[in-house]
Amino acid sequence: MKGAVRREPVALLIGLVGLVVSVVVALVIGDVPQPGTEAGLLVAAVFAVTIVLGEWFHLSAPGFRGSAPIAMAAAFGLALTTEVPGGQFVAYGTAFVVAVTSLAMAVGTVTRVLSGRDVSIVETTGRLVAIIVVTVLYRGVHLGQQPGEAAPSDGLVPWQRAALMLGITMLGLVADTLFTSVLRALSASGNLRRTFVEEVRSSFAMSMAVAVTGVLIALAAPPMGIAALPLFLMPLVLTLFAFRRYVSIRATYLQSIRTLSRLTDAAGYTPAGHSERVAALAVRVGRELGLSERELLDLEYAALLHDIGQVALIEPIPGGATVLAAPADQRRIEADTVAIVRETGVFEGAARILEHQTTPYRQVRELGEEIPLTSRIVKVVNAYEDLTAGARSVRAREAAIERIYLGLGYEYDPRVVDALLTAIGPGSDQS
Template sequence: MIGAARRPFALVLGLSGLLISVVVTFVTGDVPTGGARDGLWLSAAFAVAIVLGEWLLLSAPGFRGSAPIAMASAFAFALTTEISPGRFVTYGAAFVVAVTAFAMTVGTATRVLAGRASNIVETTGRLVAIAVVTILYRVAHLGQSPGAPAPPDGLVPWQRAVVMLGITMLALVADTLFTSVLRVLSAAANLRRTFVEEVRSSFAMSMAVAVTGVLIALAAPAMGIAALPLFLMPLVLTLFAFRRYVSIRATYLQSIRTLSRLTDVAGYTPSGHSERVAALSVRVGRELGLSERELLDLEYAALLHDIGQVALVEPIPGGATVLAAPADQRRIEADSVAIVRETGVFEGVARILEHQTTPYRQVRELGEEIPLTSRIVKVVNAYEDLTAGARSARAREAAVERIYLGLGYEYDPRVVDALLTSIGPGADQD
């Protein structure tokens, strides 16, 4: 599957970064030397914090996965050059990248062995960000040589803080750009739109991570290792608050799923129809490179796309709206939008549902703005209506053949191609 191609690429890139940094570290002797025992303890403390941060990964529908504790610790590790006032560390950029890559690998492997979700693309993106910070600060800014102590930069504290913050923000942009490019390469998505969505979904957390990393680095000479847990504590508390929020959102989604089953219970649609449409719509959306926030709205819209059928006096045979008259389709659409808007919190979902029956020709011929998510719901709903939940090869072929009759007129060809990829052999069903 094309959409999965970015994962092996990211894995190879991440492992290559780990191998190269380890080799360079030992070839150049870029390790703590002499009596730098404090440097070793400092490195070990940062490595442990990075491992724990990778274990405490933040991931939720509608949000870009992140490891704020690991990132803040790694940034601080890269930016910390003094063990105590006047005593500079002897390890350089290659050692920092090697230790960070090793710690991230251990943390990620631990999650995988424990059966917890882990995204290799996002993990590699974080490693790219750490490498950018390390090279820009230690090599470009300080001019540190391998195995030599980091020289002072001659800046007053506030100037040093500005330089550190600017470098960490550039690194976070590099991380976001890296993951956006991989998403665009794996699906025919727009790079600019993908990048903007990635920034929007991670901006607040990224700022907190950057500031925390800088604070730890600035406080380390005076406070030593104690600066690490002290300044990480707000992020730890934020992590628990975020997980509480995710739990509430999960309950919210369950409530929406329950509401979507109303048409099943009332006999308007086949059992499980809305859930099948939602699951397949999300897979198609991922294939087309939608952001996590767009996928969440798409899932909600797909679950509620048929809720307007409860206003019908007589059910449509088999609940197949694709076989209903256009006027009946628009009436169901309008009722669905009205019901969703009554909640007062699903405006994005309502906008998707407003165009779920609009023919694609109105985009091609009239230039009408129809959200890609609406076109996805239209195609997937048609496929599910025509297969009636059957998963046999014959049912699939018959449904696809019917959809092809309306290709370019009723249905967006790009969405249909993504559907075929999502239901084809070897398709990712996650």
């Protein structure tokens, strides 16, 4: 839902900001640049403003891991920059860089929340972890810079320094991905390895661009100064506009799918809004189970189209409730649905999910058959929606859950049913 802190309470955000401010004060007291280093302070101020703006203009879309490439590249540039034109060395150390970055990110995050924009504390904290790792490894470990002193020369030729910087920034990005993967896997009792792989897949290209940009800014700072910041950030700015255009196209694409999913409603095969309700609830259940953004996107497409095969029926199923149909009829509808979806040539991920949407869970438990978790989600959520017929009364919910419980472990995956109960429980945003 737009204007909300995604999956984290606002109280957590307030607590995080308070912690960041406290840490900033403590760090700055022990790491204030010495008098006569106005150039370094100006550089830090410009980088800080850029990080704030970068947190405001962050990227987020279904199927992609949220990121703030401009903020991250600027923060990496701040951590790696040790010299400005005229042979002047910036005299701030590791703690000062972390303090400035933390404060800038906190300001950008709070500004987004106050303006009603989407924010993920997990993703924001992950970015901060990456910046801390890069700063500590480069300034603290490699250079051995002490608070208030200029960074000593490392004796490396330019290409060696560039390779070292790039390697360190990539380590920082790996730390970010691993940190967010661990949090998401723990919160949803998911598989850490699968979560990590999906996080890497959804962010690799952008992460490489961010790492290279941060290194270029630092390497260009000695001859160019602050001008290196806007110059090398410009490709990321253009990428931001291109990505937003892409998101707009995807939104139109999704709207077309929603229109197609209403075909069964218009033909009287399913109750009005059935597919959209299944899709919305399936995505919430998928989030509870720790699915990646890409998996959630395929799940949403599959849920929207899961009943499209009913248009091939001669006589509609009463109420469109496939859960009440005979197993043979369910499999026939499933086969017709998969055939129609595959005819489009663009929904292969959704088709793979729909191939198993009627397969009983016992075939996983007893026969070891590979049935995607997303297919099990569609099966449980569709059964719930069929049994409630769109009603949201307590009695309708309880009756549907009781019926599902009769098939628990046989027809339905118990883990998915538990996630369903969480998604429809008190405090959920189901409508």
